[in-house]
Amino acid sequence: MSGKVVQLTEKPGTLDIYTRAVRSALPVIGASGNSAPDTTLVLNGVRVDPDNLAAYDRVTGLRFGDTLPLTYPFTLVFPVVMKLMVSEGFPFPALGSVHAENVIEQFRPISVVEPLDVSVHAENLREHRKGLLIDVISEIRVGRELVWKQTSTFLRQQKTSLSGQPGPEPKAEEEPPRPLRTLRVDQKTIGKYAAVSGDRNPIHVSTLGAKAFGFPKTIAHGMWSAAAVLGSVEGRIPDAVTYSVRFGKPILLPSTLNVYADRTADGWDLSIKHPKKGYPHLTATLR
Secondary structure (H helix, E strand, O other): OOOEEEEEOOOOOHHHHHHHHHHHHOOOOOOOOOOOOOEEEEEEEEOOOHHHHHHHHHHHOOOOOOEOOOOOHHHHHHHHHHHHHOOOOOOOOOOOOEEEEEEEEEOOOOEOOOOEEEEEEEEEEEEEOOEEEEEEEEEEEEOOEEEEEEEEEEEEEOOOOOOOOOOOOOOOOOOOOOOOEEEEEOHHHHHHHHHHHOOOOHHHHOHHHHHHOOOOOOEOOHHHHHHHHHHHHOOOOOOOEEEEEEEOOOOEOOEEEEEEEEEEOOEEEEEEEOOOOOOEEEEEEEO
């Protein structure tokens, strides 16, 4: 851990964070910094609330058990991630940034009753055709043992020196194959997910908020879809696993979605696609 380490004494409050996030999104104030902040935030002794976990499992369709679903620790680190993203020196506003990719490495299952130590830092600010990318790294330890690590890549859309580069050739929309199953998601579901995850970004819960950031309607959380697609392979996920997710076109609410899961030599290829046009909302690998 390099740079400054800030020890938090309690879980950051979501209301305070979103007030700061709105302030940092204002053009007059704006975000600050032109590099990744040299700060690591640490929160020790985090405990899982079984009621919150049960509500998370209900809204994502996952099974409630003695160990945490692969994606659930995202909700534990999320307030600390947001606190870092609204802090002085973070290079772009938290609100309006797009969660482009997410990689979770689970080194062993995490018991519901274990006390967890969380650390969060940012690195690798870089240009992209569509703007700036930054990686926010979250780690969870039990004692000194690293049990879970997440790399969340966020995109701030703006002009960069790479903006003129051609994008990938768009694939022709095609009639999608028969899905493993279909998934229905509406505003009520996403409202519940926002409550259990703490992620109340206006693009997910407010039509006006979504339109302010260029979406025609509210959209589902990427991490809701990343959790929901795991239901198709539940019980067949190894204890030690890397889950890599790339988010495609946003899921406008309400939607019916096609879910696919294909076995590979070393794991699974997963995807969520539009049922008529066939474009991906999410593509993922479990290895």
